Structures are given as structure tokens and as C-alpha cells.
Amino acid sequence: MIPQASSSISITRFFNVFSYTKQAVKLVWQTSKKYTLLLAIFTVVAGILPSVIAYYGQLIVDGVIAAQAHTVSDGTHVKQDSAGLFILGVYISPILLWLVLIEAVLAVALMSSQRVISIVQSLFRGLLGFKVNSMILQKALTLSLTQFEDSEFYDKLVRARRQASTRPLGLVNKTFALLQNAIGLVGFSILLLQFSPVILLLLFLAALPAFFTETYFSEKAFTLFKWRSPESRAQNYLETLLAREDNAKEIKLLGLGKLFLTRYTAIFNKLYKEDKLLTLRRDIWGAVMDVFSVVVFYGAFIWVIIAAVKGDITIGQMTMYLVVFKQARSAIKTCLTSISGMYEDNLYLSNLYEYLDQPGQEINGTVKEGIKPNTGFIFENVSFTYEGAATPALYDVSFSLQPGDSLAIVGENGSGKTTLIKLLTRLYSPSSGVIYFDGTPLEQWDSDFLYQKIGVIFQDFIRYQLLVGENIGVGLVNDIDNADKIDAAAQYGQADAFIKRMKDGYNTQLGRWFKGGQELSGGQWQKIALARAFMRNDAQVLILDEPTAAMDAQAEADIFEQFKDVNKDKMTVLISHRFSTVRTANKIMVMEQGRIIELGDHASLLKTQGTYANLFELQAKGYV
Numbered sequence: 001m002i003p004q005a006s007s008s009i010s011i012t013r014f015f016n017v018f019s020y021t022k023q024a025v026k027l028v029w030q031t032s033k034k035y036t037l038l039l040a041i042f043t044v045v046a047g048i049l050p051s052v053i054a055y056y057g058q059l060i061v062d063g064v065i066a067a068q069a070h071t072v073s074d075g076t077h078v079k080q081d082s083a084g085l086f087i088l089g090v091y092i093s094p095i096l097l098w099l100v101l102i103e104a105v106l107a108v109a110l111m112s113s114q115r116v117i118s119i120v121q122s123l124f125r126g127l128l129g130f131k132v133n134s135m136i137l138q139k140a141l142t143l144s145l146t147q148f149e150d151s152e153f154y155d156k157l158v159r160a161r162r163q164a165s166t167r168p169l170g171l172v173n174k175t176f177a178l179l180q181n182a183i184g185l186v187g188f189s190i191l192l193l194q195f196s197p198v199i200l201l202l203l204f205l206a207a208l209p210a211f212f213t214e215t216y217f218s219e220k221a222f223t224l225f226k227w228r229s230p231e232s233r234a235q236n237y238l239e240t241l242l243a244r245e246d247n248a249k250e251i252k253l254l255g256l257g258k259l260f261l262t263r264y265t266a267i268f269n270k271l272y273k274e275d276k277l278l279t280l281r282r283d284i285w286g287a288v289m290d291v292f293s294v295v296v297f298y299g300a301f302i303w304v305i306i307a308a309v310k311g312d313i314t315i316g317q318m319t320m321y322l323v324v325f326k327q328a329r330s331a332i333k334t335c336l337t338s339i340s341g342m343y344e345d346n347l348y349l350s351n352l353y354e355y356l357d358q359p360g361q362e363i364n365g366t367v368k369e370g371i372k373p374n375t376g377f378i379f380e381n382v383s384f385t386y387e388g389a390a391t392p393a394l395y396d397v398s399f400s401l402q403p404g405d406s407l408a409i410v411g412e413n414g415s416g417k418t419t420l421i422k423l424l425t426r427l428y429s430p431s432s433g434v435i436y437f438d439g440t441p442l443e444q445w446d447s448d449f450l451y452q453k454i455g456v457i458f459q460d461f462i463r464y465q466l467l468v469g470e471n472i473g474v475g476l477v478n479d480i481d482n483a484d485k486i487d488a489a490a491q492y493g494q495a496d497a498f499i500k501r502m503k504d505g506y507n508t509q510l511g512r513w514f515k516g517g518q519e520l521s522g523g524q525w526q527k528i529a530l531a532r533a534f535m536r537n538d539a540q541v542l543i544l545d546e547p548t549a550a551m552d553a554q555a556e557a558d559i560f561e562q563f564k565d566v567n568k569d570k571m572t573v574l575i576s577h578r579f580s581t582v583r584t585a586n587k588i589m590v591m592e593q594g595r596i597i598e599l600g601d602h603a604s605l606l607k608t609q610g611t612y613a614n615l616f617e618l619q620a621k622g623y624v
Contacts, residue, residue: 021342024171024349031131032124039120039176046113047180049106050331051187054324056103062316063096121173128168132352136160139356145427150387151230153358158233160355167352171345178338181331188328195313195321199300203325203332206296210289211336217282218344231267238264297329364447370438376402376571377424377541382433384423392431393419394594401587403540406572408582410612411591417575418458420591421545424573425454455536459546459575461529465513468499469506471528475535485535493531494559498524530559541571579616588612 029036140157147153192200238260241251251257304325308318377400384394394416401407401424409417422428423435426442435442437450455475464471472489473480486506490496502508502518509517510528520528533542561584576582583602590598590605590612598610605612 021171021175021346023353024168024345025175027131027168028124028128028172031128035120035124035127039117039124039172040179042113042116042120043176043180044183046110046117047183048187049110049113050184050327051191051324053103053106053110054188054320054327055191056099056106057323058316058320060096060099060103060316061319062314063093063099065315117176132168133161135356136352139358143358144429145422146387147358155230155233156351156355156358159351167345167348171342171349174338174341174345178335178342181334181338185328185331185335188324188331191320191324192328195304195307195317199303199325200328202296202300203329206293206329207332207336209292210286210333211340213285213289214282214337214340215343217278217285218340218347221278221282221344231271235264235267235271238267293329293333297325300325365444366446367440367444368446368449370436370440370445372439374403375438376400376405378436379423380434380436382423382430382435384419384428385431392594394423397433397594397596399589399596399599401541401571401573403571404569405587406574406585407587407589408574408576408585409589409591410575410577410579410582410615415591416594417591418545419594421456421458421543421573421575424541425456425543426450452538453540454543455533455539455541456543457529457533457545461526461532463511463525465511465517466509467506468502468508468510468528471510472506472531472535475532479535486531489531489534489537492534493527493529495524495527495531498527539570541573543573545575546577579619583616 136157189200192203241260242257242264251260301322304313304318304321307313308315313321379397379399382394382397383392385392397416397420409420411417419428423430426435426445426447429443437445442450464474466474469483469486470480472486472493472495473482475489476485479485483506487496490499490506499505499508509515510520511517512519530544533544536542572585574581574585582588586601588598588600588602588605589596590610592611598605598608598612600608606616607613
């Protein structure tokens with residue numbers, strides 16, 4: 001069902017929408033001043049020349065008719081001016097030759113101007129597309145994780161990206177087209193006013209109904225586009241499921257292909273039905289308005305012919321008026337179409353600027369050194385609730401993490417472990433309570449400086465489609481090409497052994513997206529990710545959020561021991577379900593439904609015979 005738009009567009013709303021034109025022109029100017037000037041200059045030239053060419057066309061026709069009067073019955077010509085030329089036995093006056101030459105030069109100038117406009121627009125398209133996409137991506141860097149996780153905000157991002165690279169240039173092109181045709185229309189109007197002001201008025205009246213119809217349906221199309229963003233996103237997601245290599249094995253083995261394709265087809269059919277209905281309504285009404293315009297146009301055409309037959313105007317004038325009338329009709333239609341198109345482009349640009357104007361929620365302070373250096377983290381009565389959730393994900397959490405501490409966090413899925421890590425790394429901000437780092441509230445720290453002090457690998461770490469060395473090096477972007485540091489990190493992450501067996505070693509392309517790429521096993525990818533964490537040997541806190549799930553228990557324990565040894569003077573945090581690894585931490589936190597229910601070392605928690613002791617004994621039985 002197509003969402004209902006108002007039956008008419010208010011004048012205020014219509015002009016308010018055009019507020020984005022100024023921003024679009026400014027954006028184009030910032031992209032390339034040289035190309036903008038070229039576009040403006042040649043647009044003006046292309047606007048002036050058609051009416052000038054039409055005027056010279058009238059002079060040529062009248063010159064030909066005058067020359068006919070000197071042609072005798074045998075077809076020869078009476079020579080009146082020795083400066084003229086005989087061409088194929090016919091005398092051509094010099095004035096007529098000059099008129100033809102001037103019109104030819106003007107025609108070449110017009111074609112050249114239009115060619116320059118086309119070239120500049122083509123060159124501009126790529127530059128402007130890059131400029132807008134860069135603005136979108138730069139804005140994304142200022143957004144918080146919670147904004148990315150908000151489906152409504154993510155829809156804004158998707159809508160902004162979908163047409164943002166074409167709409168600003170389209171808007172500017174239509175603005176210049178409007179200018180070009182408006183200039184041409186001024187020239188045509190001057191010529192037509194010599195015949196009758198009424199005929200000019202008829203041209204405008206004939207074009208208005210089509211303009212209002214097109215503007216109305218532009219509004220309807222935009223409303224439909226904006227309303228169904230979630231469905232379009234669902235369709236894109238299904239495409240990704242069916243077409244990505246990392247999904248292929250599970251889709252095939254579970255037989256999900258037909259199910260997802262059926263859902264994809266159902267969404268397409270629904271969207272296509274809406275598009276079809278809108279297209280038919282738009283084009284049927286457009287056709288009706290075109291018929292009305294043609295009737296008015298040819299009525300005025302007959303008026304000009306009658307005036308010529310009566311002798312009120314010359315044949316040359318009649319020819320000029322007919323040509324100018326057609327060109328003026330085309331110019332008026334193009335002007336109104338440009339305005340309608342600008343209105344539509346402004347509607348879509350509202351998506352871009354609505355996204356760009358969205359205030360970023362990423363917290364960024366100025367502090368680069370805490371008031372109590374080397375005291376670590378302190379959580380004081382910290383709670384956090386996801387937007388729209390009925391209950392907090394974390395509730396009244398208090399604990400400390402000091403240099404030299406190794407903290408293991410255990411608990412059922414959904415108990416708040418990863419949420420706590422995201423708060424510690426300031427990806428989330430507490431709903432209540434305070435987190436201190438080196439004695440200073442976390443939100444007061446400079447983001448770039450703070451993130452340099454934190455190394456973290458999440459369980460859903462990214463498998464970068466990069467070279468092996470780059471995959472590890474991104475852990476510390478300033479050392480992405482530091483071969484010695486990358487090799488040392490790979491050894492700590494136990495990835496160096498299989499890397500050295502690869503034909504190209506650290507220069508091996510990983511993933512299947514690019515030619516010659518090599519895919520790794522889940523465990524190998526995890527070792528690459530762990531090596532990435534070891535790149536941050538200068539960080540004050542290093543966090544492993546279940547990144548070793550694909551490894552056996554012994555491999556995980558060995559890596560965590562090495563992790564602690566390498567970073568023994570720092571804070572280390574481990575989230576794991578394997579108690580053989582957890583037991584080696586000097587602090588163990590047990591979480592349940594967003595609360596800390598137990599906190600201590602392995603020995604003390606066993607003595608309390610609480611949740612940790614029970615879980616440890618249950619897991620230990622599995623190894624007996």
C-alpha cells in the first residue's frame with residue numbers, strides 16, 4: 001500500500017524544500033571552483049545563442065524571398081551588386097552570404113558550448129560523488145555505537161548513501177539548465193512580444209498543468225522511497241546472505257536458499273507493485289497534460305500561419321515565429337521540468353543533510369592525563385539500558401581494575417559481559433553512575449588518546465580482506481608496515497607458524513574477495529586477531545572478548561598465560577566460558593542478569609560455594 005500524501009503541496013512547503021539548493025550549489029563550488037565557473041559561463045552562452053540564431057534565421061529567409069524577386073523567368077538572376085557571387089548560376093548577395101556565415105558560426109558556438117557543458121558534467125560527476133560519499137563517511141566516524149545500532153538512524157544513513165552522490169550534481173545541473181533556458185526564454189519572449197503578448201501567455205498556461213502534476217508525483221515518489229527504507233534494507237540483506245562467499249556453506253547445507261529467495265522475491269513484488277502503480281498514475285496524468293499542451297501549442301501555430309496568409313507578417317517572420325514558438329515552448333517546459341526536478345532533488349537532499357546535521361553522540365573530551373595516574377579503572381554504581389529496552393543490561397555495577405590485574409568475566413550469554421566491555425572502552429556511555437580512568441571520568445578523556453591506551457579483540461572481530469601483515473598491523477595503525485613488530489605480535493598470537501607455511505608469508509592476500517586470496521580456518525583467523533591485539537604492547541589495558549572460541553582449551557589457556565606474561569604490568573581482561581583459562585586470573589567476576597554477583601580469585605570463589613564454584617565443578621566433570 002502506498003502511503004498517502006496530502007492531495008496538494010502547500011506553497012510554504014514547496015519553497016522550504018528549495019532551501020537545500022543553496023547548500024548543493026555551495027557543495028559543488030567547494031568540489032571544483034574551476035568546473036563550476038566553466039559550467040556557469042557556458043550555460044549562459046548556450047542560453048543566449050538559440051534566440052540569436054532564430055533571429056538570423058528570419059533575416060536569411062527574408063533575404064531569400066527578396067532575392068527571388070530579382071530572378072527572371074528563365075531562372076537566371078539579375079546581378080545588382082558586383083560584390084556578390086554566382087553559385088550554380090544563381091546570384092547570391094553578399095549580405096545573404098554574411099548572414100549564413102554568421103549563423104553557421106553561432107551554430108558551431110552553440111554546439112561547442114553544449115559539448116563543454118556535457119564534458120564538465122561528466123567530470124564533475126565522479127568528483128562530486130567522491131566528495132559526498134567522503135562527507136557521509138567522515139560523519140560516520142563521529143557517530144556513537146548506539147547510533148549505528150539504532151535502526152531508524154541507520155535508515156537515515158542508508159537513504160543518505162543511496163542517492164546522495166547523484167542528487168547534488170543533478171540539482172546543480174537542473175539549476176544551470178533552468179538558468180540556460182530562462183536566458184533563452186527572455187530572448188524568445190522579446191521576439192514573440194512583437195507578434196502578441198497573448199501568445200506568450202498561452203505558452204506558459206499550456207505548460208503549467210504538466211508542471212503541477214510532475215511536482216505532485218515527485219512528492220509521492222519521495223514519500224514512498226522514505227517510507228519503505230526498512231523493506232529495501234531487508235532486501236539488500238537477503239541479497240548479501242545469498243551472494244556472499246562467507247554465507248554460502250551454511251545457506252547450502254541448511255537448504256535456506258529457496259526460503260531466502262522466496263522472501264527476497266516477495267519484497268521485490270511488493271515494492272514493484274507500488275512502483276508500477278505510481279509510474280502508471282504519473283505517466284497517465286503526464287500524457288493527459290501533454291495532450292492539453294499540444295492542443296494549445298498548435299492552436300497558437302494556426303494563429304501565426306493565419307497572420308502570415310493575411311500579410312500581417314512576412315514569410316521570414318512567420319518562419320522565425322514558428323521556430324521561436326517551438327523553442328520557447330521547449331524552454332518553458334524545460335524550465336518548469338527543471339524546477340520540478342529541483343524540487344525532487346531537494347527532497348532527496350533532505351535525507352543527506354538530515355543525516356549530516358544529526359549531532360554525533362560520540363563523547364570526546366580533552367584530557368590526556370588522569371589526575372591519579374596509573375590507578376586504572378573504577379566503576380561506581382554504573383547502570384546501562386539499551387534504547388527501547390524495558391530492563392537495564394547492566395545494573396549498579398561497581399568494581400576496580402588496577403595495573404597488574406588480570407580480570408576474567410564469566411556468566412551466561414546475555415548476562416552483560418560484552419556490554420560492560422563496551423562501557424569500559426567508552427563505546428557506550430553509562431545511563432547512570434560514573435566510570436573513572438586514572439582518577440578522571442571516562443567521558444572527559446580525549447578519544448584518540450584514550451583509544452591508544454586500550455587494546456581489544458571482540459568475539460565478532462573483523463576478518464579484513466587485506467594482506468596477512470596488514471591484518472595484524474591494523475592493530476596499531478601507525479605501525480601497520482612495521483615488519484619487526486608485526487612478526488613479534490604474530491609469535492605472541494601463535495600465528496607465525498602457519499603464516500610462514502604460506503607461499504607469500506606476510507604478503508599473502510586473505511579472503512576471497514580479491515584475486516589470489518586465501519581463506520583461513522576459524523582458529524587461524526582467531527590467531528590473526530590475537531596477534532592484532534598484541535600489536536598494542538604500549539596499551540594500558542588489553543581485552544579479549546571470547547576471541548578464542550574456535551581453539552581448544554589448552555591453546556586458549558596457553559595464549560592467555562602468554563597474554564598475561566607479556567602484559568604483566570598492565571590490566572588484562574578476559575571473557576571466556578572455559579574455567580581452565582579463567583582460573584588463572586587474579587580477579588574473577590561472575591555476572592548474572594546485568595549484576596555482579598561474585599567477585600574474587602579462583603580459590604576464594606571456590607570456598608564460597610556459590611555460582612562460580614558450581615559452574616567450575618560442572619565443567620570439571622566433563623574432563624573426568
